[in-house]
Amino acid sequence: MGEEEVSNKQIILKDYVHGFPKESDFLLKTSSTIKLKLPYDSHDAVLVKNLYLSCDPYMLNRMREADASYPTPFTPGSPINGYGVSRVVDSSHTSFSKGDLIWGITGWEEYSLITDTSLLFKIQDADLPLSYYTGLLGMPGMTAYAGFYEVCSPKKGETVFVSAASGAVGQLVGQFAKLMGCYVVGSAGSKDKVDLLINKFGFDAAFNYKEEEDLNAALKRYFPDGIDIYFENVGGKMLDAVLLNMRLRGRIAVCGMISQYNLEEHEGVSNLFCLVIKRIRMEGFVVPDYYHLYPKFLELVLPHIRDGKLTYVEDIAQGLESGPAALVGLFSGRNVGKQVVAVAHE
């Protein structure tokens, strides 16, 4: 065995997406096969069985034709890829051995041959749910960590606002802020999510932005003395309202702008003059620039997870075939907590 070919179901992007993505932009291809052994002349590659796949907001930009250097678009007609958790089936790379559990960039398919191993991490702590390595212990966890600690330079007692706060990144930023001794408020798009923020993740307050006619007034209600740190996940109108409510020398970490990803024309942000009068620093960041901090990150979060001080909510869709619906649902806010697709239970 191993020499024989096995079936390898794949999720294919049919063509570049315009506007809002639909399930029908993808197809489940059942006719592919793969050998469960690397070719003899393979170098620095791994062959993996995929266990969990991660649905992340940045993937929408990859469904579009490139208009910027980052991130690289998907290839229509081919399986899409993204972060996932996998078991190594065969390896010609000295850092990975058959049987290892890894997380990093893999294909949306049952088995993947990975030749670019630069974004693969070996999982050392397998006592926690493996799906956590698509979120809390993976890319979104590192995003929250880098954006909050490295970009925002938070101080005890500061006020923190997080948008899209119940998502994979936001729920962690809020908990990091509480660990730091900050006052933290989150916004989300449903009552369930708001409840989760307050009752599960320990945010000091939270509100449903869809029920606020005047975002500026809502922010003034929760931050009568203004906002020191804004963890920006949504862009558009929310950013405009936040700018009016920032405090002197506030910091805005721009992680994403999910409210804008579906729009052909981005909403204009009109209150940027606040950057001057309030001496605000607004900084975009992407997580790959910070992966050298991953060991330091684990050192911080693992003890807190084990003793229950950091909690985490996932929304797990079962089976590769449920992938397109799960991924598309992210952009209408259908998921509650981190959206994962379980491909295989070992």
Add this chain to the structure above:
Amino acid sequence: MGEEEVSNKQIILKDYVHGFPKESDFLLKTSSTIKLKLPYDSHDAVLVKNLYLSCDPYMLNRMREADASYPTPFTPGSPINGYGVSRVVDSSHTSFSKGDLIWGITGWEEYSLITDTSLLFKIQDADLPLSYYTGLLGMPGMTAYAGFYEVCSPKKGETVFVSAASGAVGQLVGQFAKLMGCYVVGSAGSKDKVDLLINKFGFDAAFNYKEEEDLNAALKRYFPDGIDIYFENVGGKMLDAVLLNMRLRGRIAVCGMISQYNLEEHEGVSNLFCLVIKRIRMEGFVVPDYYHLYPKFLELVLPHIRDGKLTYVEDIAQGLESGPAALVGLFSGRNVGKQVVAVAHE
């Protein structure tokens, strides 16, 4: 003498300004008088004769009713104030003596009694034209210095774009960039100004933004490999075009947004997502936060001015009565170089 009262002409703001300011928003009051001696019970105050007054873009925001903490609005019915160069006539402050030359915040009038001395600096080097202390050697000079060196962290060989580049701040930023070994391009609003940038201030290139239908295309022409540093003076459409042309890890120092000051509704900026994909830091700053660096600044610029490596162009209006027209002209770009009002030649 000194005990008697002398005439003290003043420039008064009639009422808060809406939209574009006009000369008629101000009046020259000729009926005021002032004693040329401080009261006996005066503490920590100076009485000065004003020599030069500075016209600066931020002053438009002071003509409006406050909608933010900075800057403090003018008081309708009273003389306006701003940066200027003055001779001390009388002093009850230990740091200033009769006869000293100073620069800092003073009134738009012939003589001023200054009780808030926190923004007064003694002029030590009076061999250079005194009007320079309203620009090159004063607040605009420190603004260029702080914004370029402190906020932008420039490196040799980087590409720099400056908008409103022939103004008091812009002309210096361009020259600092050249001293640093950067490639620098400026935009301005007339052929004369563009000529000045290239022939007088040594910019590598310059363009008239009013003659460019497509600012994005213009920037691509001058920066085929993108912009590392943008010194932002204008906001609006220019900022949107710049965002598309920034390089990875670029920096934007937000000094002002003069294109927006006259608009009741600010233009929306739509390309902020570039902050994320290009990891851009965009930071607002105001110069009072950096005045502790003034001695270090003088150490840098004085030798360069004396040996002609830093040049400077002023547009001097004669007489206090020419003040309103000079100030208002700033917002239609009428001035070429730093706009100053000469109140008295000693």
